[in-house]
Amino acid sequence: xxxxxxxxxxxxxxxxxxxxxxxxxxxxxxxxxxxxxxxxxxxxxxxxxxxxxxxxxxxxxxxxxxxxxxxxxxxxxxxxxxxxxxxxxxxxxxxxxxxxxxxxxxxxxxxxxxxxxxxxxxxxxxxxxxxxxxxxxxxxxxxxxxxxxxxxxxxxxxxxxxxxxxxxxxxxxxxxxxxxxxxxxxxxxxxxxxxxxxxxxxxxxxxxxxxxxxxxxxxxxxxxxxxxxxxxxxxxxxxxxxxxxxxxxxxxxxxxxxxxxxxxxxxxxxxxxxxxxxxxxxxxxxxxxxxxxxxxxxxxxxxxxxxxxxxxxxxxxxxxxxx
Numbered sequence: 001x002x003x004x005x006x007x008x009x010x011x012x013x014x015x016x017x018x019x020x021x022x023x024x025x026x027x028x029x030x031x032x033x034x035x036x037x038x039x040x041x042x043x044x045x046x047x048x049x050x051x052x053x054x055x056x057x058x059x060x061x062x063x064x065x066x067x068x069x070x071x072x073x074x075x076x077x078x079x080x081x082x083x084x085x086x087x088x089x090x091x092x093x094x095x096x097x098x099x100x101x102x103x104x105x106x107x108x109x110x111x112x113x114x115x116x117x118x119x120x121x122x123x124x125x126x127x128x129x130x131x132x133x134x135x136x137x138x139x140x141x142x143x144x145x146x147x148x149x150x151x152x153x154x155x156x157x158x159x160x161x162x163x164x165x166x167x168x169x170x171x172x173x174x175x176x177x178x179x180x181x182x183x184x185x186x187x188x189x190x191x192x193x194x195x196x197x198x199x200x201x202x203x204x205x206x207x208x209x210x211x212x213x214x215x216x217x218x219x220x221x222x223x224x225x226x227x228x229x230x231x232x233x234x235x236x237x238x239x240x241x242x243x244x245x246x247x248x249x250x251x252x253x254x255x256x257x258x259x260x261x262x263x264x265x266x267x268x269x270x271x272x273x274x275x276x277x278x279x280x281x282x283x284x285x286x287x288x289x290x291x292x293x294x295x296x297x298x299x300x301x302x303x304x305x306x307x308x309x310x311x312x313x314x315x316x317x318x319x320x321x322x323x
Contacts (some may be wrong), residue, residue: 004048004313009056013295016302023310029305035095037062041240043269049309051076052083053282055271060087068093075322076306077292078102079242081215095323096308098237100158101290101300102236107162109291110240111258113264114167116149117236120142120262122285144207144261147172152206154199155179155241156221164191171227178202179213203230208238216243225250226306236262240291243269252277255284266291 006024008017011032020026027047029035034055035043043050045067052058058073064087070096073083080097086093116122121249127133138225151167153160156179158249166175167192175193182195196202199222203209207233213219223237224247231237237260239246248269254260256277264285268274271289278284293296295297308318 004047004309005045005046006051007047008051008076009043010053010076012302013299016306019306020309022203023306023313041065044068048072048310049074049204051073051305051309053123054079054082055076056082056090058083060084061088062098063091063093065318069289072309072318074095074308074312074318076301079215080322081146081242081244085323088323093323094312094318094321096305096312096318096320097322098304099320100302100307102297103158103162105297106159106240107166109287110159110163110238111171113164113238113240113266113287114171114210114236115287116285117238117264117283118146118208122283124226125209126282136230144236146208150172150176150205150206152196152202152209153177153179153212154202154209155156155212155214156181156183156193156261157212159240160210161187163189163210168192175189176205178204194262199227200202200230200247202228203235204232206235207232208236211241211245213241213245215244220244221247221250223247223251225253230253231260232323233261235260236264237263240266243267248275248278251309252281258283307321 003025003252006026008028011028013040029199040056041062047070049072050070053076061083068091076097078097085095124141151173153164156177164175174192176196177193178196178199183323221246228250251263252275255263262283266287267289274286308320313320
């Protein structure tokens with residue numbers, strides 16, 4: 001009996017590929033770059049399964065083509081805004097994701113950005129590398145202590161809660177949050193988390209605002225000139241969620257005018273392009289989408305993706321089905 005064919009659009013850790021090759025006829029995109037529309041359409045017409053990432057845009061125009069061979073889209077990643085789920089359902093395509101594997105790594109990166117932005121670490125490294133550091137001085141690159149400061153989380157899912165645990169335990173920060181669904185009293189007590197019924201209230205109360213909400217039309221430019229104006233002038237904005245949540249032009253203006261103190265970003269609304277206005281500013285830390293970039297997290301994501309594929313081809317409902 002022939003084995004299912006699988007196209008993987010980006011290079012994955014070796015242990016993941018080894019597992020997949022034991023059960024599937026695996027083809028890996030050799031260029032390790034996002035596939036274009038024609039290549040994606042050819043893949044959908046040629047393979048039983050497709051494993052894309054957030055860099056592969058699978059819209060209705062692609063998914064509703066006739067003659068598709070693909071039966072399951074096993075996404076490598078928790079986010080699936082790049083896949084038109086309604087179109088997938090119409091095309092009788094199963095879609096899965098990998099929601100749990102990247103929690104710890106992304107929470108760690110959130111804490112890293114908080115510390116880098118609050119202590120002006122990016123500025124300091126650039127100063128030294130550019131040969132401009134002339135030695136220690138009492139008022140050089142003064143930052144902000146985070147102990148006792150309020151970390152305001154927009155969204156309160158797995159990553160946000162894990163970031164809250166680490167910020168509270170390791171950094172001594174106070175925790176506040178705003179979310180569509182309120183956490184249980186037990187969770188709030190365990191994290192010392194204060195719920196804010198409105199976004200405006202959370203923004204006004206927070207010293208650091210960290211984004212953990214999903215992408216999509218409902219949250220596009222949630223952080224804009226209006227919401228930025230509600231933040232403290234000493235506040236820091238952190239984004240490890242989705243680039244579309246932040247209006248980058250409005251953020252660049254707010255940072256340039258010192259309307260807020262600093263920002264730390266790992267995701268961008270037009271990736272891999274980054275706003276030139278942001279790149280010119282010293283008071284923003286810019287990382288190249290490193291949220292889940294640990295060997296452990298990316299391996300776990302791949303194994304979770306493999307679990308979804310194995311369940312589907314065994315005739316079972318995949319554990320992480322989203323459509």
